[in-house]
Amino acid sequence: MLVIHRRIPAQDHCDAELELSFEARSKIRLRCFSRSGEEVGLFLERGQPPLHDGECLRAEDGRVVRVRSRAETLLHVTCANPFELTRAAYHLGNRHVALQLGDGWLRLPDDYVLKAMLEQLGAKVTLIEAPYQPEHGAYGGGHHHSHAGEAEFSYAPRLHQFGVRK
Numbered sequence: 001m002l003v004i005h006r007r008i009p010a011q012d013h014c015d016a017e018l019e020l021s022f023e024a025r026s027k028i029r030l031r032c033f034s035r036s037g038e039e040v041g042l043f044l045e046r047g048q049p050p051l052h053d054g055e056c057l058r059a060e061d062g063r064v065v066r067v068r069s070r071a072e073t074l075l076h077v078t079c080a081n082p083f084e085l086t087r088a089a090y091h092l093g094n095r096h097v098a099l100q101l102g103d104g105w106l107r108l109p110d111d112y113v114l115k116a117m118l119e120q121l122g123a124k125v126t127l128i129e130a131p132y133q134p135e136h137g138a139y140g141g142g143h144h145h146s147h148a149g150e151a152e153f154s155y156a157p158r159l160h161q162f163g164v165r166k
Helices: 082-094 112-120
Strands: 002-008 016-020 029-033 039-043 056-059 064-069 071-078 100-102 105-109 124-131
Touching: 002 064, 016 029, 071 082, 071 112, 082 105, 082 112, 112 124
Parallel strands: 002 039, 016 064
Antiparallel strands: 002 056, 029 039, 056 064, 071 105, 071 124, 100 105
């Protein structure tokens, strides 16, 4: 088994390639197979953003492994004008949907409920097969509603700390 623990800067050459869905690229522990069929074990550091297309990894045996985004079934969303596209993005964000953003379009995983909502808002929604690389988020570190439990994300808000005197 090819064992990988490290991310490295982009390289001109690679010894193997992994073709992974966005969900698989978001995992820090994963058993998968290279394009050539070799078994691979990913054991990456916690707290890092998802792997992205073209990123390189270093295997324990020194080999360089390049990550490729696997094509996925996505909703490709366009609108008549920028306001309507912003409105669609707002409603998707309100539902905590990760979005890939482009010039005049949005992409998200295929979901019939979200497709119906977008069409109701007047968006044109097309089903496509393409690599998916959504925005990572402004704060990194993933999705949080609570600031307890993870040391690197455990900052206390300054406002609304009732009963605290300084």
